[in-house]
Amino acid sequence: xxxxxxxxxxxxxxxxxxxxxxxxxxxxxxxxxxxxxxxxxxxxxxxxxxxxxxxxxxxxxxxxxxxxxxxxxxxxxxxxxxxxxxxxxxxxxxxxxxxxxxxxxxxxxxxxxxxxxxxxxxxxxxxxxxxxxxxxxxxxxxxxxxxxxxxxxxxxxxxxxxxxxxxxxxxxxxxxxxxxxxxxxxxxxxxxxxxxxxxxxxxxxxxxxxxxxxxxxxxxxxxxxxxxxxxxxxxxxxxxxxxxxxxxxxxxxxxxxxxxxxxxxxxxxxxxxxxxxxxxxxxxxxxxxxxxxxxxxxxxxxxxxxxxxxxxxxxxxxxxxxxxxxxxxxxxxxxxxxxxxxxxxxxxxxxxxxxxxxxxxxxxxxxxxxxxxxxxxxxxxxxxxxxxxxxxxxxxxxxxxxxxxxxxxxxxxxxxxxxxxxxxxxxxxxxxxxxxxxxxxxxxxxxxxxxxxxxxxxxx
Numbered sequence: 001x002x003x004x005x006x007x008x009x010x011x012x013x014x015x016x017x018x019x020x021x022x023x024x025x026x027x028x029x030x031x032x033x034x035x036x037x038x039x040x041x042x043x044x045x046x047x048x049x050x051x052x053x054x055x056x057x058x059x060x061x062x063x064x065x066x067x068x069x070x071x072x073x074x075x076x077x078x079x080x081x082x083x084x085x086x087x088x089x090x091x092x093x094x095x096x097x098x099x100x101x102x103x104x105x106x107x108x109x110x111x112x113x114x115x116x117x118x119x120x121x122x123x124x125x126x127x128x129x130x131x132x133x134x135x136x137x138x139x140x141x142x143x144x145x146x147x148x149x150x151x152x153x154x155x156x157x158x159x160x161x162x163x164x165x166x167x168x169x170x171x172x173x174x175x176x177x178x179x180x181x182x183x184x185x186x187x188x189x190x191x192x193x194x195x196x197x198x199x200x201x202x203x204x205x206x207x208x209x210x211x212x213x214x215x216x217x218x219x220x221x222x223x224x225x226x227x228x229x230x231x232x233x234x235x236x237x238x239x240x241x242x243x244x245x246x247x248x249x250x251x252x253x254x255x256x257x258x259x260x261x262x263x264x265x266x267x268x269x270x271x272x273x274x275x276x277x278x279x280x281x282x283x284x285x286x287x288x289x290x291x292x293x294x295x296x297x298x299x300x301x302x303x304x305x306x307x308x309x310x311x312x313x314x315x316x317x318x319x320x321x322x323x324x325x326x327x328x329x330x331x332x333x334x335x336x337x338x339x340x341x342x343x344x345x346x347x348x349x350x351x352x353x354x355x356x357x358x359x360x361x362x363x364x365x366x367x368x369x370x371x372x373x374x375x376x377x378x379x380x381x382x383x384x385x386x387x388x389x390x391x392x393x394x395x396x397x398x399x400x401x402x403x404x405x406x407x408x409x410x411x412x413x414x415x416x417x418x419x420x421x422x423x424x425x426x427x428x429x430x431x432x433x434x435x436x437x438x439x440x441x442x443x444x445x446x447x448x449x450x451x452x453x454x455x456x457x458x459x460x
Contacts, residue, residue, distance in 0.1 A: 006307070008059045014079060017060050018086070021278040022053070022303070023271025028060050029090050031265070035065070035229055036098050041262055043219075043230040048267035050205075051304030057267060058200045061231075062103040069100040071193050080311035102194040104128045108205035108215060117215040118222060123183065125199070129189060156433035186225055200231045205238040210244035212239065216260050232261065270303060281310055287341040287381055288313075288321035294376040309352045317344050317447055320454045331435035338384060338434055339444045340454070343417070346373050348447040362445065366435055367414035371407050385409040385432040417441050 006012045017025060034044070047056045066072050066085035088095045104125050111120040190197060201219075204212050219230060239254030247256075276282035282289055292313050296306055317340045320326040328337035346369050350358035360366040374382070379392060386392070386409070391401040409431065416429040422438035429436045446452035 006056065008056050012062050013056070013063050014082075016056070017063065018082065019278070020274065022275045023269070023273075024053070024057060024060075025086070026090065027268050028057065028064060029087060031057075031061055031100065032064055033096065034263075034265070035061070035101065035188070036096075038196065038229045040226045040260050041224055041228055043232065044263045044265060045236060045257070046231055046233045046263040046265050046267055047236045048233070049302050049429050051240070051302035052236050052267055053270065053303045054267055055202055056303075057235045058202060058231060059105065060202060062105055062198075065098070065101050065103050065198065068098040069102070069194055071100055087393070099196065101196045101198050102129060102190060103198045103200065105200045107202050109206040110214070112207040112211040114211075116218070117211060121199075121215070121218075125189070125197075129193065147185065159350065172345075180373040186227065190227060194218050196227050196229060197225075198229045198231065200233065203234055205235045205242060209242045212242050213246050220260055236264070241433050242447050251454060275303070275306070276362045279307075279310060286322055287378075288317065288345065290377055291345040291373065291381070295345050297352045297376050298373050299349055301349075301352070304379070305352055309349060312348045312352070312450065313345055315450050315451075315455055315457055316348060317341075317454050320455050331430070331433060332428070332437060332440065334384060335431075335434040335436050335440050338413075339417070339440060342377075342381060343370070343413075343444060344447050346370060351372075351448075362418060364414075364418040367411055367418075370410040370414055374406055374410060382406050382409060383414065383432075384434055387432055390432075417444060 006016065016022065026194070031046075046054060046058065048057075054264070064087065065074055065085070067080045068087075079373070082437055106121055106124045108117070111117065111124075135196070186197060197421070201215070204215065207215070236254075236257065240257065243253035243256055244251050247253075267343055276293075281329045282293060284290065292310065295301075296309065299305075301309060320337075321341050328334050347358065347361065350361055350369060357369070361369055385406075386404070387402075389406045391397060392404065392406060394403060397403040412429075412431050413436070416431060416436035417440065420429060421434075422441075445450065447454055
């Protein structure tokens with residue numbers, strides 16, 4: 001079963017960047033230029049909704065900056081050359097030179113069980129730079145260890161002495177506690193490794209309110225250094241909600257965050273055509289794909305939701321909607337076919353969007369999803385719902401046909417599927433050249449549940 005949701009592994013980051021899979025390379029390059037031009041202490045909010053690809057974006061930005069820092073010890077030279085060439089090509093071989101920057105990625109959500117965020121943050125900086133650059137002496141480690149006493153009140157003499165040994169980093173890992181004068185720590189960190197430190201703070205909006213607030217305020221108080229740039233990749237709406245949960249419902253979360261962010265940059269939308277192409281999706285010859293695209297647009301799915309949605313729709317009904325071996329010749333078969341290429345994608349979309357909306361839909365309490373999606377699909381999809389003397393066209397009305405609306409026909413379809421009680425009324429319901437029955441509804445529900453005979457988990 002193919003997974004569409006790309007995890008931000010190094011291989012995926014590099015391959016996606018090399019092929020510009022979602023059309024964001026230019027955005028990465030422009031963002032890096034902003035980071036490169038920072039001259040003083042700077043905090044940037046990279047704003048985007050959950051699932052929009054923020055983590056992927058900042059990790060690609062880090063990957064490119066790492067490739068341009070020749071002091072970095074663990075970057076594959078072939079990859080470094082490939083990344084540099086891509087950037088040079090983007091600027092038509094006149095790319096502005098980048099200063100060497102030391103980059104650190106910090107997952108706030110992964111650490112929000114810590115007592116004090118500054119401990120894990122300094123630890124992450126130390127661990128990242130140790131693994132990437134290889135310390136030649138223990139001076140930086142000694143300074144980092146001294147930070148402990150300021151925040152914890154504990155004696156760390158033995159630990160500091162232990163830093164002289166080869167297992168210094170292991171001792172820091174065991175305690176996972178590092179604190180003191182952060183400025184001194186950073187001053188001992190950067191020489192011979194880069195000109196600036198760029199710290200990417202991710203998943204802050206998912207943290208416990210107390211941890212999110214403490215992290216922001218610790219950074220504001222202790223990391224005031226002209227050689228540091230902080231990048232917070234956040235869903236600002238959710239982060240404001242987190243802040244209000246901590247300080248109270250009437251608290252102005254937006255004004256509070258303005259204290260911490262010098263710049264707010266919105267993550268641009270991806271190139272959907274490129275993204276679809278990378279997934280082997282979006283063939284305009286098939287109604288099913290057209291409706292899936294319409295569902296994505298109607299519900300404004302982000303990249304993560306799109307990946308999940310397309311995976312489910314491929315499993316549910318790819319074969320009967322794309323293969324000529326399936327024949328739907330009779331009226332009841334045509335009704336099933338219509339449900340497969342129009343109603344099933346909507347039902348799966350509702351599952352991804354909101355489980356309660358899906359329940360309302362299948363329980364006969366809300367027909368509007370059928371109508372909402374219809375506004376962005378090719379109208380000919382609904383021609384089968386017309387009787388011989390009916391039309392959707394005012395021009396054909398003048399020729400003697402009865403003018404009806406797509407909405408009125410979709411209401412009839414919805415009633416036939418989810419409102420009619422076939423146990424009381426055994427008669428099938430005819431709409432246009434389609435014939436709906438209890439079996440139609442049963443087939444529809446099974447297909448949307450991925451447990452029908454149509455379900456397939458092959459390599460499509």
